[in-house]
Amino acid sequence: MVDIVISEFMHKNAVADLSRDFEVHYEPTLGSDLPGLSRAVRHARALIIRDRTVVDIPLIAKALRLRVIGQIGAVSDNIDMLSCEARGVAIVRAPDMIADAIGEYVVASAMTLMRGTFFATRDVMQGKWPRGHLVGREINGRTLGLIGLDFGARAAALRAQALGMRVIGWDPLLKPTHPVWNDVEPVEFDALLTESDVVSVHLPARPEFVGRLGTAALARLKPAAVLISVGGGGVVDEAAVANMLAIGRLRGAAFDGFETEPLTSEAGSIFAAVPNLILTPRIADLTLESHLRSSAAIVAKVRGALNL
Numbered sequence: 001m002v003d004i005v006i007s008e009f010m011h012k013n014a015v016a017d018l019s020r021d022f023e024v025h026y027e028p029t030l031g032s033d034l035p036g037l038s039r040a041v042r043h044a045r046a047l048i049i050r051d052r053t054v055v056d057i058p059l060i061a062k063a064l065r066l067r068v069i070g071q072i073g074a075v076s077d078n079i080d081m082l083s084c085e086a087r088g089v090a091i092v093r094a095p096d097m098i099a100d101a102i103g104e105y106v107v108a109s110a111m112t113l114m115r116g117t118f119f120a121t122r123d124v125m126q127g128k129w130p131r132g133h134l135v136g137r138e139i140n141g142r143t144l145g146l147i148g149l150d151f152g153a154r155a156a157a158l159r160a161q162a163l164g165m166r167v168i169g170w171d172p173l174l175k176p177t178h179p180v181w182n183d184v185e186p187v188e189f190d191a192l193l194t195e196s197d198v199v200s201v202h203l204p205a206r207p208e209f210v211g212r213l214g215t216a217a218l219a220r221l222k223p224a225a226v227l228i229s230v231g232g233g234g235v236v237d238e239a240a241v242a243n244m245l246a247i248g249r250l251r252g253a254a255f256d257g258f259e260t261e262p263l264t265s266e267a268g269s270i271f272a273a274v275p276n277l278i279l280t281p282r283i284a285d286l287t288l289e290s291h292l293r294s295s296a297a298i299v300a301k302v303r304g305a306l307n308l
Contacts, residue, residue, distance in 0.1 A: 001023060001043050001061075002023050002024070002074075003022035003023045003024065003039045003044060003306075004018055004023070004024045004025070004045065004047075004048065004302065005024075005025045005030070005041050005044045005046070005048070005210060006024065006025070006026040006027070006028075006030075006048040006049075007027065007028075007037055007040075007049050007052075008028055008031050008048075008049055008052055008072070009028040009050070009219055010028075010048060010072060010295050011291050011292050011295035011296070012295055013292065013295070013296070014033070014295035014298070015054045017296075018207050018299055018302070021175050022046075022301075023069045025040050025044070026307050027040070030053060031050070031054075034054075034059075035100045037053065038058075038059060040061045041059065041063040041066065042062055042064060043064065044063060044065065044066060045065050045066065045068070045306060046067065046068045046070065046302050046305070046306060047063065047066060047069045047070070048070040048071075048072065048298060048302065049069065049070070049072070049079075050071065050072050050073045050076075051073060051074065051076035051078055051169070052070075052078070052283065052302050053081040053263070055069060055078060055080060056080050056083070056085075057080055057083045060080065060083045060087055060089065060125065063089075066087070066089050067088075067089060067090065067305060067306065068091075068092060068301075068305035069084065069089060069090070069092070070092050070093075070094070070293050070298040070299075070301060070302045071093045071298070072094075072295055072298050073089065073098055073286065073294055074095070074098060074152070074282075074283050074284075074285045075093055075095055075150070075204065076204075077204055077205050077232060079261065081247050084161060090213055090305050092298065092304075092305060093298075093301075094293075094294050094297035094298055094301065095150065095151045095152075096107055096151050097287075097293040097297045098152065098285035098292060099151035099152050099155040099288075099293040100151075100290065101285050101287045101289070101290035102151070102152025102153075102230060102284050102285050103152055103154075103155025103156040103157075103158065103159050103284060104155075104159065105152075105230065105256065105284040105285075106153075106156035106159075106183070106200045106228055106230065106284070107159045107160055107163070107229050108159075109226075109278055110139055110144070110160070110198045110200070110228060111139055112252075112278065113226040113228075113251065113252030113254060114136060114137045114139050114142070114197075114198070114226055114251070114252070115136035115138075116134065116136045116137075116252065117136050117204070119275075119276065120134055121290045126175045134186055135222070136223070137296050139160070139163055139197075140163060140164035141165070141166075142166070142197035142198060143165065143167075143168060143192070143195055144157070144160045144166070144196065144197070144198045144199075144200065145169070145170075145195050145198065145199045146167065146168070146169040146170075146171075146184065146205075147169075147171075147189075147192065147200070147201045147202060147203055147212075147213075147231075148170075148173075148201065148202030148231055149171040149174055149178075149184060149202070150202045152202060152284070153169070153202040153283065154180055154183070154184070156167070156200060157184050160198075165198075167184050167185065167194065168187045168191075168192055168195060168196065169181075169183045169184040169187070169192070170186070170187060170188065170189050170192045179243070184248070190220060191283055192221040193217060193220040193221055194220050194221075194222070196222070196227055197222060198225065198226045198227075199225060200229075201213060201227070201228065201229045201230065201231045201232040201236055202230055202231045202234055203231040203235050204231060204232045204235075205231070205233055205234050205235060206232070209231075209235050210232070210234040211234065211235070211237065212236075213227075213236040214233060214240060215237060217278070218237065218240050218241065218244060218250075221250065223248075223249055223250070223251075224250075224251045225250055225251060225256075226250070226252045226253065227254075228253070228254045228256075229254065229255045229256065230256045230257060230284045231257060233257045233258045233260070233261055234258060234259040235257075236255070238255065238258065238259060238270060238271075239270050241255075242270045242271050242274050242277075243254050243278065245274045245275060245277060246274055246275075251276060252275075252276035252277065253276070253277055253278070254277070254278035254279075254280070255279050255280070256280045256282060256283065256284040257282060258291050261282070263279070263281070286300065
């Protein structure tokens with residue numbers, strides 16, 4: 001009888017660790033196979049996922065012996081928390097294990113988009129020499145605005161400050177007494193939009209945040225601002241950003257999360273021919289190092305929940 005189901009990719013060392021003491025069903029694509037997942041979890045005591053496996057009421061009802069769900073990587077909204085609480089199913093995560101990866105992604109994207117010169121490779125290869133059009137901007141002395149102060153945002157703040165940036169933040173989920181405000185200057189939402197040279201969005205796709213950065217909010221950004229979205233899909237209006245980039249109203253943008261995931265060719269068509277743009281498939285939190293750290297941390301927490 002299977003003890004632990006792992007429905008998305010996990011570091012091989014972590015899978016081997018669990019397999020020494022448990023009967024493990026490891027199938028990295030199982031999260032996309034709802035009938036197969038329902039059968040697999042029926043007698044499992046633990047389920048380990050990332051952000052693609054949807055843990056909803058019907059799945060919880062079928063998982064008769066489930067005691068713990070471990071989520072690797074970034075916190076997502078694919079788990080019905082109320083159903084898990086009602087059934088006494090624990091949720092364990094390790095968001096601090098991926099913070100460095102996200103922090104580096106944000107700062108690297110900011111530097112790339114502010115400088116604007118790293119997209120010239122093809123022109124240079126073809127014998128062009130567009131020096132006059134590639135005068136970028138430095139991030140030293142600029143302001144980074146963080147919308148949402150999760151672990152990744154805090155890691156980005158530390159790196160940005162080391163590079164000479166002022167860091168401001170807004171997060172309605174944190175109390176004014178939270179220690180993060182000792183390192184990040186708190187500001188109101190509108191002030192963050194108007195004062196920031198780089199805006200990095202880390203809010204989850206909760207109902208109160210979806211559409212938060214729509215046309216009206218985005219219009220308050222500086223014309224030469226850079227926008228980075230590493231939070232939940234739908235928090236930032238993708239079409240509005242694409243349009244602003246196309247008309248030169250924004251300097252650049254990076255999206256690591258989308259309203260439609262995986263991004264379809266139809267949904268992605270709004271970004272066609274848009275300049276100074278980075279699109280990535282939910283990999284801000286994923287490096288070789290973070291993959292190993294977060295997988296190992298989830299193993300330890302799942303073992304603790306199962307008392308072994």
